Amino acid sequence: MAKTSIINKLYNTGPLLLLYYLCISEVDSNLEKIFEIFTLNFQIILIYFWVLKRPEIMANGHIFFAGLINDVVMGFPLGISSLSYLIIIFVGTYVRNKSVNTTIASDWVTFFMAMVFSNILFFSLLNNFSDLSFSISKIGYNMFFTFFMFPIFWLLFNLYQMTFIGSRDA
Amino acid sequence: MSVSRDDFSIAFRSALLQRGGAQKFSVLSLIFLALIIFFLDVYGMKFTKPVRSLINDIVYRVTFLASAPTRFIPEVSKDLTSFFNVREENKKLKIELEKFKSLELNVEFLKDENKNLQKILETEYFNKNLSNIVLAKVLVDKNSPFLKSIIINKGTKAGILKGMPVTKNNYLVGRVVETNYLSSRVLLLNDLNSRIPVTLDQGAQAILAGSGLNNPILEYLPEDYEIIEDINVFASGKDGIFISGTPIGNTNEKGEVELFVDPNQLSFVTVNRNIKKKGDF
Numbered sequence: 001m002a003k004t005s006i007i008n009k010l011y012n013t014g015p016l017l018l019l020y021y022l023c024i025s026e027v028d029s030n031l032e033k034i035f036e037i038f039t040l041n042f043q044i045i046l047i048y049f050w051v052l053k054r055p056e057i058m059a060n061g062h063i064f065f066a067g068l069i070n071d072v073v074m075g076f077p078l079g080i081s082s083l084s085y086l087i088i089i090f091v092g093t094y095v096r097n098k099s100v101n102t103t104i105a106s107d108w109v110t111f112f113m114a115m116v117f118s119n120i121l122f123f124s125l126l127n128n129f130s131d132l133s134f135s136i137s138k139i140g141y142n143m144f145f146t147f148f149m150f151p152i153f154w155l156l157f158n159l160y161q162m163t164f165i166g167s168r169d170a
Numbered sequence: 171m172s173v174s175r176d177d178f179s180i181a182f183r184s185a186l187l188q189r190g191g192a193q194k195f196s197v198l199s200l201i202f203l204a205l206i207i208f209f210l211d212v213y214g215m216k217f218t219k220p221v222r223s224l225i226n227d228i229v230y231r232v233t234f235l236a237s238a239p240t241r242f243i244p245e246v247s248k249d250l251t252s253f254f255n256v257r258e259e260n261k262k263l264k265i266e267l268e269k270f271k272s273l274e275l276n277v278e279f280l281k282d283e284n285k286n287l288q289k290i291l292e293t294e295y296f297n298k299n300l301s302n303i304v305l306a307k308v309l310v311d312k313n314s315p316f317l318k319s320i321i322i323n324k325g326t327k328a329g330i331l332k333g334m335p336v337t338k339n340n341y342l343v344g345r346v347v348e349t350n351y352l353s354s355r356v357l358l359l360n361d362l363n364s365r366i367p368v369t370l371d372q373g374a375q376a377i378l379a380g381s382g383l384n385n386p387i388l389e390y391l392p393e394d395y396e397i398i399e400d401i402n403v404f405a406s407g408k409d410g411i412f413i414s415g416t417p418i419g420n421t422n423e424k425g426e427v428e429l430f431v432d433p434n435q436l437s438f439v440t441v442n443r444n445i446k447k448k449g450d451f
Contacts, residue, residue: 021236024229024232024233024236025233025236025237025240039315055192055193056192056193057192059192059193059194060193060194060195060196060197060200061194061195061200064195064200064203064204067204068207069229072225072226072229072230073229073230073233073310073312074312074314074316074317075317075319075348075355076317077208077211077212078207078208078210078211078222078225079203079204079205079206079207079208079211080204080208082200082204082207083201083204083205083208086197086200086201086204089197090185090186090197090201091185093184093185093188093197094181094182094185097180097181097184097185098177098181125208129208129209129212130212131363132316132317132363133362133363134316134362135362135381135382138315138316138382139316141315142315
């Protein structure tokens with residue numbers, strides 16, 4: 001019984017560990033080396049899905065901390081990724097509070113709004129308060145691919161949830 | 171109508187302030203905390219610099235350790251391939267060695283000639299003092315779509331300052347843009363924020379600007395200048411940061427500059443401490 005509960009706990013912490021690992025390691029979801037315009041913000045897909053489906057396994061404090069780590073590794077001003085992740089949490093929690101049944105289509109549409117709000121905040125802060133310059137086309141490609149890859153990861157995360165954590169939709 | 175407005179405000183407030191269960195902090199409190207950290211970092215209060223430097227050093231080391239498994243697999247496959255190709259490689263190397271032996275004599279002669287000419291011109295002879303060259307290991311090479319940079323394992327402790335040029339096999343790679351006590355961040359030449367003055371084979375001056383993609387481009391070329399393939403690009407040294415004549419790359423058919431060193435394949439680099447010009451980078 002105790003063994004099962006430890007395994008369940010491990011499964012429950014899987015998404016959070018993945019988020020931390022993506023933020024702190026060299027592993028990235030950026031496949032520019034293979035296909036020059038393909039970049040993806042995998043972290044926001046991960047956060048949005050789990051905040052929407054199982055907020056208890058993605059605590060706000062952990063997401064905030066993962067954002068700080070991401071800033072250090074990427075060389076951005078501290079706190080900027082945390083802010084963008086918190087916007088994702090905010091939209092996700094709002095949608096969760098307002099909706100009874102969610103489908104892949106409704107999650108996809110609401111994810112688009114979360115991504116737009118989060119990226120507007122992220123890039124406007126960077127543009128106004130740092131010396132870093134960005135290519136608008138790159139931001140566009142990044143948003144485009146993140147948006148269009150969402151359903152694929154939605155299905156994968158859903159499968160993970162059904163198999164290892166158990167279904168308990170909003 | 172008023173009911174739906176109430177619903178909206180309840181859901182909105184709940185999303186911002188909700189706590190309990192696994193959520194020990196509300197979104198609103200964390201947003202405030204993130205904003206405070208952000209502005210403290212951006213406006214660089216006196217105490218934030220050493221704190222940020224310490225955090226950077228710790229996180230970079232952890233990143234290096236966390237990335238070890240991802241680095242191990244490609245290394246093993248590379249080693250296996252080179253093991254099977256060792257005979258063929260030996261043959262090739264023998265031929266190359268012969269070629270280099272003959273070239274070495276030529277280089278010696280040119281070196282002496284160059285020294286003598288510089289003496290004649292009474293220019294300051296730049297002595298490449300090896301003690302001023304610091305070999306550094308690349309700790310983190312996270313491929314970000316927005317910032318092309320690497321983290322190296324040498325910082326202010328090793329005498330590294332902001333702005334110092336970074337090379338690999340004498341080819342220019344980038345420059346130091348952030349220093350911590352035990353680590354530094356190097357901005358690569360292909361980053362969108364990178365701008366350096368360069369000289370082309372025929373003596374034309376230009377600015378090498380990072381495009382955010384693999385190959386940087388040439389800007390501010392002389393009017394009516396037509397870029398052809400295979401023009402060598404060197405640092406002009408006009409900014410007082412880079413050593414003039416440091417090779418960078420050559421032009422391709424699209425007019426971009428193909429770097430001599432692949433910025434995605436860096437494992438060791440050298441930092442030149444001879445240049446110590448401070449400035450805003």
